Amino acid sequence: MNDNCYLLLELEFDPPVKDQAVIDQRIEEKAKFWSTNSNHFKKGAEYKTYLEMLPEIKRIMSDPVKRKEEADSACSIVYSPIDQDIKILGATGEIAEDIIENYANTKKTPVNVVKKRVSALGIKIIQKFDFQITYDKYYKNKPKNAETFDGMKTYLKPFNKDDFYAFLNPGTMQNMDKLPCDKLKQLAQEKKKKEFYKNDTYSSAGKKVCEACELAFKDESSKTIYDDYLAWCKRRSILDNAKEIAKITDKKMSDDQGDIYIGKLTELLKDRTLAENIFISFCKIEKIEYNPDLYNPGKKEEKARKEAEEKARKEAEEKARKEAEEKARKEAQEKAREEAEKKAREEAEKKAKHDALKKLAIGAILCFLALGGIALMSGNDGSQSEDPQAPYQTIGDRVNGTSSVINGSEQPVLPDADFWSDITSGEAPLKVQFFDGSTGSPTSWNWNFGDGVTSTKQNPIHTYTTDGTYTVKETITNEIGEDPEIKESYITVTAPAETPTAVVPVPDFSASVTSGEAPLTVSFTDESSGSPTEWQWNFGDSPDILTEYNPTHTYTKAGTYTVTETVTNEAGKDTETKTNYITITAPLQTPDADFSASVTSGEAPLTVSFTDDSSGSPNAWQWNFGDSSDILTKYNPTHTFTKAGTYTVTETVTNEAGKDTETKTNYITVTAPESTDISSQSTETAIPDTASQSTVIAPVPDFSASVTSGEAPLTVTFIDESTGSPNEWKWNFGDGSPIIDGTTSAYKNPTHTYVKAGIYDVKETAINSAGKNTKTKSSYITVTASESTDTASDNTGTSGTGTESNNIETGSSTATLSRSTETGSDTSTATDITSLPTKSEVLTFVNDYKGGSDFIETVSGDSESYHPEWKWDIWQDQYGNILISFYYYQNNSKGYESTYFDSEGNIISTKDLELTLVDSYKGS
CATH class of the missing domain: 3.90.20 (Hemagglutinin Ectodomain; Chain B)
Known part of the structure; x- marks a missing residue:
């Protein structure tokens, strides 16, 4: 019978359940079970005992202190026999995973419990070695949720950086991967604001990398995913190089070559055994011949x-x-x-x-x-003695x-010699105390210690200075005679351990932190070799010298400091200098809010891009546009004012030091359109300001999706969650497919299929009689490529048969596009466009492009005509430059021959260029 409460109630005790509601529920369940089975022919008496213990169980389990004691007791009861067995099985300090599994199966104990106890006892678990599993885990399979980082390699190329840490490093920081997420995000925001403010290819790539950094370092879980992805990339790079070398050597690899790659993997993984297993698995699966006898578990x-x-x-x-x-x-x-x-x-x-x-x-x-x-x-x-013949007594x-x-x-007798000593062996010089143990009243003593030295003392002390084995002899004498005592090989003297020759110490040190805001306290740790006995430190911010072993120093001023350590011992001294080792930044100041707008007046609907011009490194923003719309928290937001009026805009910026607000009164002036086409823009007709309609307001759009990520083709159902009773909806799915616009339930909750891998923004516009508003969710849908992609599949982004008819807004007119998806042909009632886009239109597209372009939907600038036939492709050449190609769907007998522009809008030749497709965007 077990009277431990956790075990009686069958509650988890490591870690222990602490939720009182869960505990109380389990007590009631067990009480009911014990009561129901109290007449059980075998355990009925035991269950009755538990029922009698019920008040005590409740008392204990409601007291946190008593409850902890019960949990500790349960651990001891359950784990003690397991720990004893594990100590025997892991007597060498390690235990194989298959032995753990066999033990768990034999004892009918969960494997994870046994592994937990093995780790708690500090015994290393030797993982089971399965070639395919190891190959898949460490080489083939990309870390989960890391697909989004693949595309960033393209944008990192112009900067000659391999990863986000190197990209963000200002050049003086060490251990960037150890920085907290908040610091990494701050570096990305500052870099984006200070270095990538131009509209050119370099700045465009830089902004995208900065935004990717903010996403990767959003929180610790995101950072862990990126770190796993980075480690996977490094492992693949090492093993891919091994594969290339093996191709040159006819799929054979020498021991020395293999050791090089195992060494690189060991440096990355900090585990030689794991590195060997990974490399051997890789060679096995890739059919590379590499020392088949190297891995022999039995021999090992x-x-x-x-x-x-x-x-x-x-x-x-x-x-x-x-x-x-x-x-x-x-x-x-x-x-x-x-x-x-x-x-x-x-x-x-x-x-x-x-x-x-x-x-x-x-x-x-x-x-x-x-x-x-x-x-x-x-x-x-x-003479009268009784025995006259007895001798004289x-x-x-x-x-x-x-x-x-x-x-x-x-009368004296002959003496009998004997002696002993306090010790009989030791290192030279060896001091020995001899004791005379002779009998027969000796009067003189003569000692020979075996090393040429003698003594006449009764109990002499002698020091042996040379290693060797010595025979000791003592001779004692009295008036009758003498007696010797000889003890062969009695004293053993060994040579003293050699004292190593002193060498000049080799200095080295580390710091608890190498960068931060002033005042910054840094603990320095001496890591010198050669047993130094004295230390001298110069921290670079004053001539003062400190002589402590592991000193602590506080830097009070901003700057970059060189740290020097000099170590000394009896053999000499040496100095280690770490240049620009400590970087101190000025304390963070409260930001100073400021902003500007791309335009401050115009007709409704007026779209305005706001630019944050604040100083003081803010890391959070709040925008109020004065038109009752939701407060936005973007860095540089874009907002559309849908009604005529004069609006006050407020921006609040925040960092760790505090916040500041900038208010620009009557900053945006929006006028009503000069004329309204009732037939084509009925949903935009101004509503008379009458009392009967005062309760009608423009809807506030919002939506969700049935799924936000998956392999292509990915079918997503969007659910409208707008408020304000919209009766018409427009959807832009971000992948170049047509905007859909309608008033039926099919348009309220549409279903769309993404056929290409990519990250897509989704935009919903909700409309009613009072007006319309738009909700955009950036990078909302993530579509990954399927493992086997049918390259011959239709790339138009649509599927199925039938005819779609969509009303597409053009700003001043409505064009109706009919597309026959069954034949793949397009027909349009819009005017055929036979000329190339203007330089201004190309630049408008480049500046507007963010993975999806509003410009494609409504051409602005020099042309008011809608261009449903255009197709734009984004490319990158071997030098990192961004190019744009353009062609027509119709009226092109040459099979869609493209015209290429650079990012400045100039037509160029691609004869000597190696182009990589970045993204595509169709106009219809």
């Missing part, structure tokens, strides 16, 4: 096992040697202590015994003298019966 595991066993054996031997030495040293010390105590005790006993015998002898002599005197006085000479014999006492005097 055997080698690792032997290395581990050898390492363990050496460690065990070293441990045993040290333990034996320590044991011998302690035993010698203990023996010396015991012998010294024993000797002192024997000497004390001997002295006490001698004193007692001396007293007895004196008493016996006195007694003998007294008896002898009596006998003489009585004339008795002692001495006083010593009568006292203790020893044979060394003859005729009343104690």
